[in-house]
Amino acid sequence: MGTVPASNLRNFTILGHSGSGKTTLTDAIAFKLGLNDRLGSVDAGTSISDTNDEEKSRKISIFANSFMGNYKAGDTEYRLAFIDTPGAPDFYGAVRGAVRASDAIVIAVDAASGIEAGTIRAWHTCKAYGVSTVAFVVTGLDKENTDFLATVAAIREHFGTGCCPLTVPAADGVANILDMGEVPAELEESYTALAESAAESSEELMNKYFEEGTLSADEIRGGLRDAVASGSTHPIYVVKALQGDGVDAFLSSVCRLFPAPGARKFADKDGNEVKADAAAPFVAQVWRTAIDTFVGQLSYIRVLSGTITPGMALQNNTTGSKETASSLLQVFGRKQVPVESAGPGEIVAIPKFKDVHTGDTLCAVGTATVMPDIDYPQPVMLMSVHAKTQADEDKLGTAMKRLSDSDPTLHFVKDEETKEIVMKGLGDVHIDVAVALMKLQSNVNVDLTVPKVAYRETVTGKGEGHYRHKKQTGGHGQFGEVYLRVMPKAEGEEEWFVDKTVGGSIPGNFMPAVQKGLMEGLLKGAVAGYPVQGVKVEVYDGSFHPVDSSEVAFKIASSRAFREAMAQAKPTLLEPIMTVKITIPDTYMGAITGDLNHRRGRVLGMEMDDGMQVVTAEVPMAELFQYPAQLRSLTGSRGSFEMELARYDVVPGNISQKIVAARQDELKIEDE
Ligand SMILES: Nc1nc2c(ncn2[C@@H]2O[C@H](COP(=O)(O)OP(=O)(O)O)[C@@H](O)[C@H]2O)c(=O)[nH]1
Ligand SMILES: [Mg+2]
The missing domain is CATH 3.40.50.300 (P-loop containing nucleotide triphosphate hydrolases)
Incomplete structure (x- = not known):
């Protein structure tokens, strides 16, 4: 070539x-x-x-x-x-x-x-x-x-x-x-139409067109170039x-x-144009990272400016790493064809960089250009990943890293609340393919389950709690007594803990232990053992013993008192509510809103955008796990949606009962 x-x-x-x-x-x-x-x-x-x-x-x-x-x-x-x-x-x-x-x-x-x-x-x-x-x-x-x-x-x-x-x-x-x-x-x-577009490109052609009513094929060809470059003719x-x-x-x-490189203007992060000049200092952006079974990581670059040749020293202006372009390749499946050089507009793959990711800017040493990040769609499909065997578990981390390194739309997140590894992607096919690629690239087998919902708990009323911890073991005893009340924390209120004791009924040096007991209580709520949020605790009285009181005793007393107060304060389950934006052709409006009803969704608004209906709704997370597949089948792949966490809201009573029952079984298994 x-x-x-x-x-x-x-x-x-x-x-x-x-x-x-x-x-x-x-x-x-x-x-x-x-x-x-x-x-x-x-x-x-x-x-x-x-x-x-x-x-x-x-x-x-x-x-x-x-x-x-x-x-x-x-x-x-x-x-x-x-x-x-x-x-x-x-x-x-x-x-x-x-x-x-x-x-x-x-x-x-x-x-x-x-x-x-x-x-x-x-x-x-x-x-x-x-x-x-x-x-x-x-x-x-x-x-x-x-x-x-x-x-x-x-x-x-x-x-x-x-x-x-x-x-x-x-x-x-x-x-x-x-x-x-x-x-x-x-x-x-x-x-x-072609003649008219061509005529617009120059005064000379325009005059000729007006005089003669048409243009020759050659004249049209000459004039069309600008029209195609600027996008007035397609x-x-x-x-x-x-x-x-x-x-x-x-x-x-x-x-x-079609225009040569340079017609589409590329600007760096600061808005400076990066000129498509083969003789300028080298600048390229990584637009794809692939995992090749034989060579490992391959970074695909588009050259924006300058010329790259094999062996060239580079700097990654995004991560700061120093790199070398070991070779320039064209890759078709298993076939790799070496390329001797690449200039503006050209695309080549470079194997085995040290620290290079999709979106990074690679430059000649001493060039400071950084290109804007490539923006990617947010994940809408979530599944929990479970290694099949211990051997799979051991390699799971590597497999996940390989996948997410090569696919910026695939994310793995350890959910600290549910303790599950959640794979997030753009749809059910995306997730399916990711599972297959884990096997193909890393020989790791996994099962998928619908993720557990990270429920929370809160209170809707006030509750009083009291506990007197008193134990006599041998000579030295344990003593601590705490009175407290629990109530909903008002919007915007900062402090969740208030010390309202007077006259040293609980000495100040034991207050941290009292707080510690409460924090333990907050981790496992009264309804189904989910983390508690949105509550305020006032400790207003207590008593101590000059010899037997200890931090442990006060911690136990406060956590027991808290549990009692929570139970009285009308505790309820909270669930994550997502704001979803569903884009569909108008004809599917009925099907989509009907389906949203079944998912406990609440439509907030609809608007037309470029011939498509955009439905905004709030839907509980628990109802959205299978939504990408459902949307695909309801609309024959013509719909798309985005979602983000809006807030936590109270779970309706009938649904709450089911969740609590299921959770009790789960906690029983955990205890065994
Ligand atoms: N008859 C006919 N079939 C085509 C033509 N182009 C693609 N196909 C078939 O349509 C299917 C999808 O084609 P493919 O190139 O994979 O589509 P892509 O998803 O846009 O890449 C394949 O079965 C092709 O053989 C065409 O011009 N004529
Ligand atoms: Mg294709």
């Missing part, structure tokens, strides 16, 4: 709904670029992109796989750097990384399915993350009952009339409208990937119309 000047580099990422043909398109492009000696197939398990065992068996993409290859358009040699991404929302983390690394986005649209939730999500992603150059590839046109112009109309309806077909199905495959000579009547409107292409039709037309157009 000979080198090309940075101005001849084209970098893009393929996004789209799951199953829209992104990987199949990737295989067709890779084959055309000579990266594979045969055309890979998702269905046959031979794709150049879906090479992980999990991807092959599920026939879905899980990772964002990058490719580079040279392509000749006309007499000019270009280099293409492109990324195939997963479409399922469960793997959206990979998309966020890929989008950070790309100058342009190509959205795949299956003509048989039309515009889907994943298509709209892809479009929003381009807008949200500042990628202006967006094109569409219509796939699936070899399927029955598909119609290219109908698909074009749907794209224009959703994403505006700036979306114009550039290549179209023709008798002998696929043709470029601008190369057709005679434009067929049904495409005249498209041709005019080319629509046709590729029949399985037949190999339209791949050349698509790639030559990408080379001629």
Whole structure:
């Protein structure tokens, strides 16, 4: 692969709904670029992109796989750097990384399915993350009952009339409208739209367009470049990937119309532009970290500025570590192709860094640039992880670290209240795949259970408690007496403990012991032994013995008195309540709100946002563990949701009884 000047580099990422043909398109492009000696197939398990065992068996993409290859358009040699991404929302983390690394986005649209939730999500992603150059590839046109112009109309309806077909199905495959000579009547409107966009790019073309009413194909081509770079025109292409039709037309157009690195502006954390200059000091950002069975950790970088070569000394400006780029690689499954150098816009994988994570900025030594973090979606699916055997338990830590190092959307958290290890991810498929990858990468087997809810307890009334601890053991006795009351702590009140004793009824030096006894009591409440919150304790009287009183005696007395007071103060169970934001197409409103009712949810509001309904509701955590799967089945994968802890609230009586009964069994087992 000979080198090309940075101005001849084209970098893009393929996004789209799951199953829209992104990987199949990737295989067709890779084959055309000579990266594979045969055309890979998702269905046959031979794709150049879906090479992980999990991807092959599920026939879905899980990772964002990058490719580079040279392509000749006309007499000019270009280099293409492109990324195939997963479409399922469960793997959206990979998309966020890929989008950070790309100058342009190509959205795949299956003509048989039309515009889907994943298509709209892809479009929003381009807008949200500042990628202006967006094109569409219509796939699936070899399927029955598909119609290219109908698909074009749907794209224009959703994403505006700036979306114009550039290549179209023709008798002998696929043709470029601008190369057709005679434009067929049904495409005249498209041709005019292209001419108009091109005319906008310069005064000269605009004048010519006004005078002659049209522009030549060459004039349009010249003018379109700016329109595509700025995002006022979005080319629509046709590729029949399985037949190999339209791949050349698509790639030559990408080379001629898509902008070179530099058109998409990258700014560092302080807002300074990082210029796509091959001769400037080296700056790159890690957009993906992979775990390879053979080489271990692989860090995928996008070069933003400067040029990297094997052996180069680097500094990680995010962690401060000093690193060396041992080698630069292109990785397709088990195949690794060394690369001699990489400049702006190029994507390479570097093995075996010491301390490098996704999102980190790698620079030439002495360069201080730090790029903004890549922002990732928050987890919505929680499951508790249990090692199957002691051998699995021993390796669990390593397995979890490997996984979470390579997937910024997967988190493992030890819940201090329930003592469980909770795996948090973006959906049930994400969690399933994580379990399979633990086995694949680290040979660790785990079982999953629905997490225990971290209930709490509080009081809703006042309660009095008294305990007199008196014991005579041999000569020296034990004595301590405490009177206290318990009540709800008012909102905003700081102190939970108030010493209201007078006249030294409990000497000051024993007060810390009294408090200690209370704190022990707070850890295990009166209802079902959950931690207590939101209570205030006033110790108002007591007595002591000059010889027999001790810290232990007062600790025992206060904790017993506390237990008595709690029981009287109308104790109740509290549960975590989450604020959820559910985004769905309007048609599913009824199904979603009905389902929320069954989950003890309370709808707080609904609003339209970009053609989607956004429902905000409060739902108890306990009712949300299976929600990602439920939302998927209710909406056919068209919905998404976010959640965050809103507060703790009282558990209704009937439900509380069930929780208490279950908890009593649990505590019994713990005691045995
Ligand atoms: N008939 C037909 N099938 C396609 C086409 N593109 C993809 N497929 C099939 O659709 C399924 C999903 O394709 P894939 O490329 O994995 O979609 P992705 O999820 O977007 O990567 C596979 O069975 C492909 O063989 C196409 O243009 N025509
Ligand atoms: Mg795929």
